[in-house]
Amino acid sequence: MELAKYKACICEGSAENAIMDILLDHNLLIFTREEMLEEEVIRCRDGKRFEEKYLRKGFLEKISVIRILDSRHENFKLSKAYEHKVDVINVITAPEIEMLIIFNENKYKEFKKSGKKPSDFCKKDLRMASVKSYSFVKDYFADPDVLLAAIRKYHEMSNIRKGEYTLLDLLKM
Numbered sequence: 001m002e003l004a005k006y007k008a009c010i011c012e013g014s015a016e017n018a019i020m021d022i023l024l025d026h027n028l029l030i031f032t033r034e035e036m037l038e039e040e041v042i043r044c045r046d047g048k049r050f051e052e053k054y055l056r057k058g059f060l061e062k063i064s065v066i067r068i069l070d071s072r073h074e075n076f077k078l079s080k081a082y083e084h085k086v087d088v089i090n091v092i093t094a095p096e097i098e099m100l101i102i103f104n105e106n107k108y109k110e111f112k113k114s115g116k117k118p119s120d121f122c123k124k125d126l127r128m129a130s131v132k133s134y135s136f137v138k139d140y141f142a143d144p145d146v147l148l149a150a151i152r153k154y155h156e157m158s159n160i161r162k163g164e165y166t167l168l169d170l171l172k173m
Contacts, residue, residue, distance in 0.1 A: 001169055003030065004062040004087055008037045008054060010044060015097045016068045017041050018137035019147065019167070026144040029170050037063070045069075047076040055082050062087060066170070070094045072161075091165045094158075098122045098131055100150040101140065108157065 009031075011017040020041045023029050033039045037054050044050045055063070055078075063086050067076060070093045078086055093099070098118035102111045111121050122131040130136040141147040148171070155168040 001030070001089065001165060003066075003089075004064040005035070006037060006059060006061060006063045007031050007035050008042055008050070008063060008065045009068070010042045010050070010065060011068045012043075012045055012070070012074075013097070013132065014134040015132050015137045016093065017043060018134045019097065019100070019141065020068060022138065022141055022144055022147055023167075023170070028144060028148065028172060030172055031066075031170075045074065045076075047078045050076075051078050051082050055085070059085065064089060066091060068093060068097075068167075070096050072164075089165060091167060091170060092160075093167065099154055100147070101126070101128070101131065103153040103157070104146060104150040 009020055011020055020029075024033050024041075042050070042054070044053065050065070065076070065086055065088045067088065068091045072090075072092060072094060076088050096118040098121075101122055102108055102118055105126060107121075107126065110125065111118065114121050114125060116124070119131055122128045128136065128140075141150075151167045151171065155166050158166060160166055
């Protein structure tokens, strides 16, 4: 994965945001906060809104937009004026980012049998009511080694399509 000088890291939810903050704060990614627009994770899923808020600042160089999302079908449309200046990299966490917790808890078999969405399984079966909250995820993965192990396990078990990236691809090796 080749990244431009400037990066924008966009997350769709609080849990993803917390995971990226942990990885950034422990310098575990192939990019740093200092290379990111505004030096923080951006919560803006809409391409046009992102363009209005961040791209109209007259960047001369290309920008890599790293999107952390669980949907393979969410488009990120930019206007013709900007699409050549932006390299969009989708990092897929399908079916949901909560899979990291399921793998960490060694509950994958039980999860598969349950037929539930990962977040519902975590809430009901693992009794983690606030599994989608930033503070819960930040506390849960307070030890970055635990998070790294979960990311590796998730990558091994995932059905990664050709041309797709996972969180593992963003880690320094």
